Amino acid sequence: MAVLADSNDNELKQLQDGGEGFTVPETNSFGQTFRDYDVESERQKGVEEFYRTQHINQTCDFVKRMREEYGKLNRVEMSIWECCELLNEFVDESDPDLDEPQIEHLLQTAEAIRKDYPNEDWLHLTGLIHDLGKVLLHPDFGELPQWAVVGDTFPVGCAFDESIVHHKYFKENPDYNNPAFNAKYGAYSEGCGLDNVFMSWGHDDYMYLVAKENKTTLPSAGLFIIRYHSFYALHRADAYKHLMNEEDIENLKWLKIFNKYDLYSKSKVRVDVEKVKPYYLSLIEKYFPEKLRW
Ligand SMILES: O[C@H]1[C@H](O)[C@@H](O)[C@H](O)[C@@H](O)[C@H]1O
Ligand SMILES: [Fe+2]
Numbered sequence: 001m002a003v004l005a006d007s008n009d010n011e012l013k014q015l016q017d018g019g020e021g022f023t024v025p026e027t028n029s030f031g032q033t034f035r036d037y038d039v040e041s042e043r044q045k046g047v048e049e050f051y052r053t054q055h056i057n058q059t060c061d062f063v064k065r066m067r068e069e070y071g072k073l074n075r076v077e078m079s080i081w082e083c084c085e086l087l088n089e090f091v092d093e094s095d096p097d098l099d100e101p102q103i104e105h106l107l108q109t110a111e112a113i114r115k116d117y118p119n120e121d122w123l124h125l126t127g128l129i130h131d132l133g134k135v136l137l138h139p140d141f142g143e144l145p146q147w148a149v150v151g152d153t154f155p156v157g158c159a160f161d162e163s164i165v166h167h168k169y170f171k172e173n174p175d176y177n178n179p180a181f182n183a184k185y186g187a188y189s190e191g192c193g194l195d196n197v198f199m200s201w202g203h204d205d206y207m208y209l210v211a212k213e214n215k216t217t218l219p220s221a222g223l224f225i226i227r228y229h230s231f232y233a234l235h236r237a238d239a240y241k242h243l244m245n246e247e248d249i250e251n252l253k254w255l256k257i258f259n260k261y262d263l264y265s266k267s268k269v270r271v272d273v274e275k276v277k278p279y280y281l282s283l284i285e286k287y288f289p290e291k292l293r294w
């Protein structure tokens with residue numbers, strides 16, 4: 001694995017061609033520190049409003065209904081690459097660090113991983129597909145509102161951890177005052193495994209269902225990354241450890257590695273799609289059927 005170099009001139013250094021490793025930039029494409037949810041800016045106001053709506057509406061009941069409905073996978077048939085192309089038209093309103101179309105972010109993430117982990121092809125592909133669930137924003141998928149698709153995720157059915165961004169807005173969530181759901185364990189038990197935990201509904205859980213039900217051959221760490229990559233309370237703040245089992249603990253190591261590339265590869269530097277496409281098509285063929293049910 002390549003050594004990380006310190007650098008200020010992030011946009012120039014990162015994601016350049018050549019054999020060097022991936023360089024973690026100090027500032028995002030707006031010149032601010034990454035994931036600063038308290039900075040004063042127009043974009044941040046939108047982000048805060050996004051989290052207010054998300055926190056109020058993501059209830060246990062809502063999550064169960066969405067899982068059931070979207071778990072049917074009866075909406076569209078398409079390949080992984082076709083889905084990447086669909087994402088071209090969407091910008092994520094929850095993201096304080098990036099306002100580029102999503103396909104850029106997919107390729108930036110995958111290419112950054114590839115620099116430091118050239119032999120882990122499953123991790124490159126995980127990078128490429130981790131956000132494909134954002135296709136839920138598309139009219140063919142019911143055009144879900146942003147609060148039901150993007151943003152950080154968290155468990156529902158137990159207490160909302162204080163480390164979740166803009167935690168204060170949970171006060172208006174009906175589950176917040178429900179004794180069955182507002183205790184440390186709530187509907188769960190010690191070490192029950194994250195697989196048994198309902199996560200707020202969005203692109204992560206949806207893409208996890210799509211990959212699993214279409215019988216991907218990605219390793220369990222790949223599926224884990226897809227389902228929990230937005231679960232910052234877990235992989236950043238070390239909250240909710242009491243719900244994890246042995247396998248979760250193993251997989252969390254890969255998720256922490258992955259997060260570095262997911263977060264810090266966000267930049268205005270474009271990836272040459274046509275150039276890298278053949279490589280990713282070969283990975284898709286290796287780990288997925290040609291057409292998937294969505
Ligand atoms: O705003 C971002 C974005 O929606 C990402 O796709 C998600 O994974 C992050 O957790 C979130 O903070
Ligand atoms: Fe994401």
Ligand SMILES: [Fe+2]
Pocket residue numbers: 105109130131262
């Ligand atoms: Fe992402």
